């Protein structure tokens with residue numbers, strides 16, 4: 001009995017030691033990194049001054065109202081680029097996921113190739129994609145579209161592949177047992193079963209891409225990211241604030257709509 | 267009609283799941299396979315329509331060896347072999363009638379199958395089959411809203427849509443309540459008697475086997491240890507089938 005309690009005390013002592021160690025390591029990492037950057041910790045204490053400046057300058061005023069028209073136009077562009085990239089990638093992802101899923105793949109090597117390809121696409125950050133593509137496609141909407149497209153293609157292929165594998169082989173075999181062909185099994189069996197799951201991945205990705213498209217626009221010089229940059233650099237802070245506000249409204253709206261569609265589907 | 271000869275299968279290349287299984291199934295009869303868990307019942311059933319590729323032996327369905335067929339020949343042969351499952355394996359978001367119509371996919375072209383282009387005759391047949399299993403009023407219900415017993419009856423209708431010569435049933439009543447069990451077993455027996463279909467059923471319930479089977483096959487440890495008419499299934503024979511390490515009674519094997 002006693003030895004059991006001792007054993008348990010030992011166990012908790014070790015756990016506490018590990019936690020302390022973790023905190024010490026994180027603290028040391030922060031101090032090391034700030035020294036490397038010449039970052040002054042005490043400037044964090046002036047954070048309220050920063051906020052005050054932000055409120056004074058970035059709150060849209062009477063003058064910035066004149067920019068509404070242009071902002072809405074660019075916002076729409078950004079939104080459309082995100083939707084186009086997501087839907088285009090979704091169709092191709094579905095195809096890749098079907099022939100890549102272990103339960104349906106025609107050959108296991110195809111599955112490995114698609115798995116590798118999709119994690120490659122996914123693991124290149126969106127900003128790196130945009131920079132790479134800038135070399136060949138210059139600053140325009142196509143560059144932004146392609147950056148979002150490749151990242152989404154990698155992400156959705158993986159997500160769809162996992163959805164298909166979770167679906168299992170039993171029902172697939174049940175249809176094969178009737179003499180159904182590969183394509184018939186996919187269209188009559190697989191797709192009806194996973195349609196709702198696919199749709200929620202696509203909606204999630206649209207939400208995500210609307211946010212990312214804004215950032216990518218900063219680099220590719222298009223859409224709402226571009227005009228933010230423009231207003232900001234020409235010191236039109238009120239208008240830039242209006243851009244930020246409009247982006248927030250768009251993102252929240254897209255999320256609300258996507259939740260609504262998700263609820264209607266299930 | 268269906269004769270299995272010297273069937274052998276190992277999943278990992280080492281441990282034998284089936285060793286030299288031979289038996290025959292006759293038209294218009296209910297044949298029940300019983301045996302302890304892990305004996306190889308599912309493996310036998312899935313080898314018949316080649317959902318599992320076995321290692322050795324012969325599966326003669328209408329005098330052609332299922333094991334020798336190429337892809338399209340296999341597809342055509344599968345059209346005449348219905349199959350129902352413990353977990354029903356219906357496409358749950360689709361309606362009962364759509365699931366029944368899946369039974370004729372094997373006879374349709376790729377495109378017609380993909381776009382659900384069924385002929386009026388096929389649609390009529392599907393409705394009649396749903397009526398036959400007592401589910402006419404549920405034709406347009408999503409299968410996910412049906413009870414277990416109803417799902418299994420949709421499964422049977424799907425198998426019948428294939429105009430099968432034989433129906434393979436892998437523990438069709440294992441997830442059902444007693445009343446649905448009787449409904450489903452009665453339907454299966456009627457198919458043998460009235461439509462001359464061979465019905466081959468894996469079961470765990472010996473009492474049900476005794477009541478419904480014409481012919482019983484006992485499997486233990488990948489081997490046939492009993493193969494006879496149901497009348498010959500004595501209590502001693504049952505104990506033998508479920509015994510650990512039962513040995514085949516050579517006199518009984520190949521009797522049919």
Ligand SMILES: Nc1ncnc2c1ncn2[C@@H]1O[C@H](COP(=O)(O)OP(=O)(O)OP(=O)(O)O)[C@@H](O)[C@H]1O
Nearest residue numbers: 277278283301302303304305306307308309310470
């Ligand atoms: N996919 C598989 N991979 C490896 N081994 C398997 C596989 N399926 C079955 N086995 C093995 O083959 C043997 C026979 O299994 P099978 O499923 O045919 O038994 P069963 O008689 O249907 O059992 P139960 O009554 O529990 O359904 C078992 O020892 C099992 O472990």
Ligand SMILES: [Mg+2]
Nearest residue numbers: 307308309436
């Ligand atoms: Mg089994």
